[in-house]
Amino acid sequence: MKPTNPPGETAARKRVFSGIQPSGDVHLGNYLGAIKGWVDRQTEKDNFFCVVDLHAITTPQDPDALVRQTRSMSALLLAAGLDPSLSALFVQSHVTAHAEACWLLNCVTPVGWLERMTQYKDKAAKQESITTGLLDYPVLMAGDILLYDADEVPVGDDQRQHVELARDIAQRFNRLYGDTFVVPQAVIPQVGARVMGLDDPTAKMSKSESAARGHAVRMLDGPDEIQRSIMRAVTDSGNEIRFSDDPGKAGVDNLLGIYRVITGRGEAETEADFADARGYGDLKARVAEVVIDALTPIRRRYDELIRDTAELDRLLARGAERAEAVSGPKLDEMKRRVGLTLRRPAHTG
Numbered sequence: 071m072k073p074t075n076p077p078g079e080t081a082a083r084k085r086v087f088s089g090i091q092p093s094g095d096v097h098l099g100n101y102l103g104a105i106k107g108w109v110d111r112q113t114e115k116d117n118f119f120c121v122v123d124l125h126a127i128t129t130p131q132d133p134d135a136l137v138r139q140t141r142s143m144s145a146l147l148l149a150a151g152l153d154p155s156l157s158a159l160f161v162q163s164h165v166t167a168h169a170e171a172c173w174l175l176n177c178v179t180p181v182g183w184l185e186r187m188t189q190y191k192d193k194a195a196k197q198e199s200i201t202t203g204l205l206d207y208p209v210l211m212a213g214d215i216l217l218y219d220a221d222e223v224p225v226g227d228d229q230r231q232h233v234e235l236a237r238d239i240a241q242r243f244n245r246l247y248g249d250t251f252v253v254p255q256a257v258i259p260q261v262g263a264r265v266m267g268l269d270d271p272t273a274k275m276s277k278s279e280s281a282a283r284g285h286a287v288r289m290l291d292g293p294d295e296i297q298r299s300i301m302r303a304v305t306d307s308g309n310e311i312r313f314s315d316d317p318g319k320a321g322v323d324n325l326l327g328i329y330r331v332i333t334g335r336g337e338a339e340t341e342a343d344f345a346d347a348r349g350y351g352d353l354k355a356r357v358a359e360v361v362i363d364a365l366t367p368i369r370r371r372y373d374e375l376i377r378d379t380a381e382l383d384r385l386l387a388r389g390a391e392r393a394e395a396v397s398g399p400k401l402d403e404m405k406r407r408v409g410l411t412l413r414r415p416a417h418t419g
Contacts, residue, residue, distance in 0.1 A: 086111075087220035087254075089120040089162065089211075092136065092143040094277025097286035098361065099265030101150065102331045103226050107259050109151035117157035118218050118393060119147065124162045124169065124210060128203040129193075145382055146289060149371035160389035162214070167397040171213035172206070174404050178243050179209050188231055212236035216243075217397040219252040227264060228274070230256050247407035265328060268303040271320035290369055293362045300325075300358040301351075311344040311353050313337055322350070325357050332360045 088108065090100070108119060123140050140161060152159050162168050184190065184205050194200045215223055215236045223233045233256035240251040265275045269284045276286070284302050291299070305321040314323055330340045347353055375382050402412055 083114070083116045084221040085118070085218060085252075086115040086222045086224060086257075087118045087120070087215050087218045088224045089122040089125070089214055090143065090147070091126050091277075092121050092123055092139040093126050093131070095286070095288045096143065096146055096290075097275055097277060097288050098328065098365075099275030099286065100277065101289055101365075102265050102328065103259060104224065105147065105150050106331070107224055108147075108157070112153060112156045115222070118220070118396070119152060119157055119159050120162050120214060120393075121147070121160070122162045122211075122214065125207060128201065128207050141379075141382065142376065144386055145372050145375040146368070148375055148382075148385060149368045150289075151368075154385050154388055158389045158392040159386070160393045161386055164386065164390040165393045165397055167217055167394070167401040168210065168213055171217050171397075171401055171404060172210040174408060175209050175213050175216070175239055175243065176206065177408070178246060179212075179239055181205075183235060183238065184208060187235065189228070208232045208235045209239070212239045215254050216240055216251045217400050218393075219396075219400065220254045221252060222257045223254050224257045224259070227258055230258065243404075243407075250403060250407055266320065266324040268299055268324075271304055271324045272317065287361060287365075289365055290372065291365070292369070293366065296362050296365065297358045300361065301354050303354060305350045305353075309349050311347055311350070312341050322353065325353055329357050329360060332364050 086108075088104065090096075090104065096105075108117070121140055121143050123136065126136060126139075144159065144161065147159055148154070187208055190205060190207070193204060197204075211232050212235060215233070216239070223236070225233060233254060237253050237255075240253045244250055244253075267273050267275050267285050268287070284299055287296050287299050303321060303325060305325075306318055308319070308322075310319075311322060311326070313326055326340055326344075329335075329343075330337065333340070333343075335343070344353055344356070347356070405412060
């Protein structure tokens with residue numbers, strides 16, 4: 071059940087669910103394309119954000135590294151500004167309803183729906199052996215979303231197809247068993263949804279590639295490394311600093327887009343800020359400056375959280391409790407709908 075309205079409000083706040091995998095280095099594209107939007111809009115919505123460690127194991131993982139990465143991602147999201155009093159932040163495997171919901175939804179999801187997923191086909195083509203988990207990844211994602219009756223799912227454009235599948239699964243379940251789920255909508259950020267690689271502005275900035283020097287700015291990079299990465303960004307042989315759809319100007323467009331999202335300025339204002347620039351060197355220097363200003367306090371707060379293990383554990387437990395309060399009753403409803411008996415307390419005496 072969604073929360074009651076605060077005094078003075080006449081309409082329920084929309085519920086938001088989104089998740090992020092604890093793998094690879096979190097970079098500027100992740101921050102501008104997803105995390106910053108979560109933070110900026112968390113006072114407007116009823117928010118559930120999840121570190122999806124169950125999704126991470128659909129491909130081979132080093133167990134010790136996964137533990138570290140899960141805690142690191144959690145600390146980074148909190149450091150970036152997710153407020154536990156406004157948003158539930160939790161680790162997916164800490165809330166067992168996610169795995170149970172996946173099985174129930176598996177039983178209404180045709181295999182053909184999963185085999186048509188673009189990301190599955192791309193990943194499967196690169197592997198000799200394909201696990202069931204890789205194929206089933208989108209059903210687990212659907213369970214993540216549907217357990218919370220999420221109205222909105224903020225995702226990058228590459229995840230739009232998975233949200234569409236979640237909609238299909240919700241509608242099929244509702245037809246078979248009666249009205250159970252809210253049918254969610256994907257929300258794609260209009261600005262910052264696709265931050266491109268600094269070394270190749272035609273390819274999206276990637277966590278898997280971010281270890282390569284010059285590809286991405288990582289959120290935990292220090293000022294010197296950020297400066298080096300941006301100053302080496304690919305541009306072109308011209309000197310005009312304007313937004314453009316010309317593929318040859320993709321590098322400049324990417325840098326201007328980064329500046330625009332961080333500063334919150336419009337397109338015309340952004341271009342006006344560079345009217346006196348003497349070339350791409352000035353553009354890169356100013357972009358580096360605003361990126362450093364944005365990421366430095368995040369890195370400092372992260373360092374505090376990752377050292378204070380008791381506080382990090384407390385905040386994650388708080389988020390999991392809030393998630394369980396919503397997902398538990400929804401899971402019970404799913405079980406009743408399909409005809410499963412619910413466990414009752416044992417009689418004593």
